[in-house]
Structures are given as C-alpha cells and as structure tokens.
Amino acid sequence: MSSKPKVGVFKFASCDGCQLSLLAAEDELLTVAGKIDIAYFLEATSHIDEGPYDIALVEGSITTPTDAKRIRDIRQRSKFLITIGACATAGGIQALRNWADHDEFVRAVYARPEYIDSLATSTPIAEHVPVDFELRGCPINRHQLVEVIVSLVAGRKPKTPSHSVCLDCKRRGTVCITIAQGVPCLGPVTQSGCGAICPAYDRGCYGCFGPAKQCNTGSLCQQFLADGTPAPELVQLFRNYNGYAPEFRHESERLAELHPEDS
C-alpha cells in the first residue's frame, strides 16, 4: 500500500461507539493520524474527500433502502473494506426486529409511521457486499482497531485472536462465575477481545464479541438448562448485540423451538 493510504470511516445504523474508539486511542491517535490520510470521517473532520479509498472502516448495520444502496457505492470506491463492531458484522441490537413485527415496532415508537422509511430487518454489511476483514465487538477493542490500521499500512494481514473469552478468564485468574456462582456465562462460546471483563466484575459474559470459532453452543445450553436457567432466558442471552450472528441465531432459534411453551 502507498505510504499514506486514504482512509474513510462510514456510519450506518449504530451508536458511534466503534468509530469513537479511534478517537479514544488517545496515545496512538496523533501518531496513527500521521500515517494515514483521513479522507472521510464525518465525526472527526469537516474535510471530505469522495475517494476512492484504500481502507473503508464501516460501522453499523443496514436498516434502510438508502443505506443498502450506499454500502454498495462505498464498496465500489474502496480497496479494503473492514467492518468494525457488532452492528456491522452481525446486525447489532437493532436486529431484534428480525424476530418481530417491524411495522408494529415502528408504530410503537413513532406517531407518524408514514414518515419512516426503514427495512423490516437489520443485517450485517457482509450480507450486502464482500467484506475483507471483520472486527468484532460491542464496542470494538481500540487496540485491535489500531492493529488493523497499522497492519494494512504495513501491507500484512491483521492479527486478532479467535479463541474464547473463557480462556482469557483463565489467564486473568478469574474464578469461573458459572462454576462458583451458577451464573450463566457466554464466555465459553464468545470470541476473545474484550479482556474478559464481565466475569472479573462478578457477572456472566453476554457475548459482545460474538461467537468464537467452532463454539459448541448446544452443549453449553444443555448445562445451563440442567442448572435450572429457563429456556426463554437463554434465548434472550443469545439474542442481544450479536444475536443475528449465525451461531448465536441458530442456537436461540433451536432453543425457542425446543421450548415453545416457555417462549
């Protein structure tokens, strides 16, 4: 890649938190900014360059017809397209509408639903255009974001770990919250990246970084059910920020089917 790659940061349906992570990398911000040409980053700069871009960082999910078109246009103008965060890689918390009546949702929030033009689903970017690299997390880990930018500038593949949160707890020396307190924890099936913070704060993991590679959600749920956690609670545990990621989606749908009387 040329010495000063052009980077664009684009937002779809999201909370701004993942792009904020770039501004939250206080120690690295000015150094990284010196190595790249920030060509499009509405939250940070009024300087707008229409591209083409070497790297597009995309935050947010696709929830409107306009956005479905806009992402295709950004893809055409970008060499590498990186999705950042749970919304862009899995649809985000707003993907809960995928299991609900969207029109009823809109009517519940807006007095004039006819002013609202949104899709019945919230879908990840990869369902619309080819994605070169996905950065997980709700929010993403800023060190991983810096790693992705720095490695692309250096012309190598970004390295982010794919093991589970469970392993990070062992490394941290955190006592297992499921074993010690009987609290359902998604650590065994969730990808590393957050630093295994929830169990270190006396609560179960709720899956911010989405499914870990080859996760065995079925076996984990069997244990939780045997321990007395009701199925509807487990359905909700899988259906949050990464609920529409395939592994979590299939598990919550399987549970809902197995236990229809509880759902």
Place this chain on the structure above:
Amino acid sequence: MTQERLIKVEALTRVEGEGGLFVRLVGDRIEDVQLTIFEPPRLFEALLRGRKLEEVPDITARICGICPVAYQMSSVHALEAALDIEITEDIRRLRRLLYCGEWIESHALHVHLLHAPDFLGYDSGIEMAKDFPNEVNRGLRLKKHGNQLLEVLGGRAIHPINVAVGGFYRTPRHDELTPLIPDFEWGLLAAVETTRWLASLNFPDFTRAYDMVSLVHPDEYPMNEGRVTSTTGASWDVRDYESEFHEEHVAHSTALQSSRGAPQACYHVGPLARVNLNRERLSLTARRVADEIGFETPCLNPFRAIVARGLEIIHAYEEALDILRTYRPPAIARVKYDHRAGQGCAATEAPRGLIYHRYEVDAAGLVTLAKIVPPTSQNQRQIEEDLRDYLPRILTDDEAATARQCEKLVRCYDPCISCSTHFLKLTVQRDG
C-alpha cells in the same frame, strides 16, 4: 418575483451521528429552517419490551457510544423508582464518580476535537493539533483520564458493564481507584488551563432570550437527581415531566422533537443551562475560575457553551478527586430487590443535557413499556429557532461560508444524533 435559494449542509460533520441542515430563502427572507435527521431508527423503545429489566442499562447504553453512562444512569434510576428501591449513599457517590468520568471524556472530546476547530478555523482537531499541539495534547490527556475512570469503575469506557439496577455488579477495590489520584490532581490544574484558553476564544456577539432547563438539586451540582427547573423560575417534579414537556414527530427527522408548556415553546438543555441554574453549586475551583474569566451568568450566548463545558470539566475533576480521596469500598455492591409490577421515571444530566426515561415493568421483571427522551431531541427545535435568528446576520452570497457559520452554531449544542433517533442534515433553499 424574488429568487428562491436553498442552503444545504448534506451531512453535518464533527457531530455524533448523521444529520444535515436545510434552509429555504426567498430573497433574503428565511422561509424554512430544518435540522434534518436521517440517522436510521433503531427502535429501542420497541425492542426493550419483553426484555429482562436487568438488561436495560446494558441495552440502552447502546443508544449512544459517546454518553452510554447517561443512559445507564437514567435507566437504573427509573427502574429503581418502579421497584421502590432505595440505593445507599455509597452507591450514590460511586454513580456520581462514574458520571464525572463520562462528563470529562465527552466534554474533552467535544471541546478539543469537535468544537474548538470552529473558533480557530480548522477542519478538525487533528489539523488543529499541528498549530496548537499543547492544547490538543492536553485535551487528549483529559479525555484519557475520563476513559480510565470509566474503565476502572465501569469495566470499560464505551458501554460499561458494571452498572446494575440497585447499584453495581462489583464495587472497585481501594487499590483499583486510588492510583487514579495523581493523574486527577494533574488533570484538575490542566482543566483550569483549558478553561482559561477556551475563555480567550473569539465569540460571535449573539444572545437569545432562552428558556433554559436543567435539574437543580439543593446540595450539589446536578447529575443523577434533582428538580426539573427552568430559568423562567418554574420547576417540576420529574414525575410531572411528561405533562409539561411534549414530543412531536416531524417529517424531516427520525428524532422526535420536544417542546414545553402551552403554547408549546422550544427550550435549551445542556452545560450552559446547568451553569446558569447551578453556578453556586459548582466546585470551588470551577467557581473561582468562572469569576476570574468573568463568566457572567445568566449567559445567553450559545457559543459560550464551550466555556461552560470547561467549567464542568473542572467541576468533574474536583468532585471525582473528592470521592477518590475519601473512598472506602462499600459494604454492599447492590441493593437486593424483588420483582413487582410498577412504573417509574427518572431524569439525569447527560453531558449534552437533561435526559428522561420512564419504564413499566411486570411482576416477572420484564419491561412492558419504555420511553426515552434524549437531550438532542429536546434541543432540536431550539437549534432551528437559533438558526432562524442567526442566519440574517451571517447570510452572504457565499453559501459555503454561510453553511460553515450555521454548523458552528449547531455544534454549540454538541448534538448527539445517534441518541436522538428516535435526530441532523444543512440544506439552504432560496425561493425567489
């Protein structure tokens, strides 16, 4: 027949979330000003229904990555009201400490990277850093302190994981919090320097007869509780918020716009409203600096909100230091409670202003109704009214320059569009 003109800002920059500005003129007469909000709706109030009430602080945090603590604080207080939970004084202080972290982080970001560049003629804070390295680096360090506090107490800076209905999942150990003290001592002095610098900027001569609204608490600068109070002298218990303040759905916005009273009028929330209504309850150093820089209250110049943010950064450092220095880990992390059917509301002060939440829950502990009124949707009409008043003074044939001036005014409100959607794009159209 006079020519119609349109001034448009397709996408506002250096604001959180996506919106624009649209102005339609006939000759020099302003026909229409719209703060357009095309942030896609995420339908939080609908998706919260049927969720466990314990999940609400985690879910509502996702409304905004810049002020998640505001959503967490407002939701837990509202749910505690619904369940009749009384929190302990220790938990109350730790919640103020958490809010101090968010005020520092959010204000330092807005002041240095988003708004100061307007006053000094740069496209971004990063550009500005080339000529003002000390100011920007100092600002980034302040921002980092805010984040560090959120990380220790909240588990992480964006979408903290440690806020629970009834208190916290785990309270920090003494040896986790106290190492922050030296940085916060440095930060307090640095915040004073920052505020002096902000006060030295050139402010447009523009004031308006604002109705400003914030919480007021008898003993403290408002964060988590207080009476909803207007600079007109009127005040309301939070439980009466919805009978005084109304939300309306307009075609050009996916955020609902707020107004108050009858006839329905716009009002101004945020740091300027808070300082105007609570100056005497600012921390000692913040009050001294306000006096030293000659910050007159009531201040009715919206551009000076950047100075009010500086004063609040000082306050947040000083209050945080007080809590850190006297910290003893509380006996209990969170108050136990039973589920019951009920409803409750709460208002707190987000960095951008008053935020209101109301929930209804059932006996099984599930949410049956959620209502959330973020600060920016309350300011949206006020911003449009400000622009109507300001435009004639700055209107030239150079539409790009006019649009830049408009954006600078919009940024005084630190609009958070992600939040307000259930919210912003400048388009100026001239008819005629």
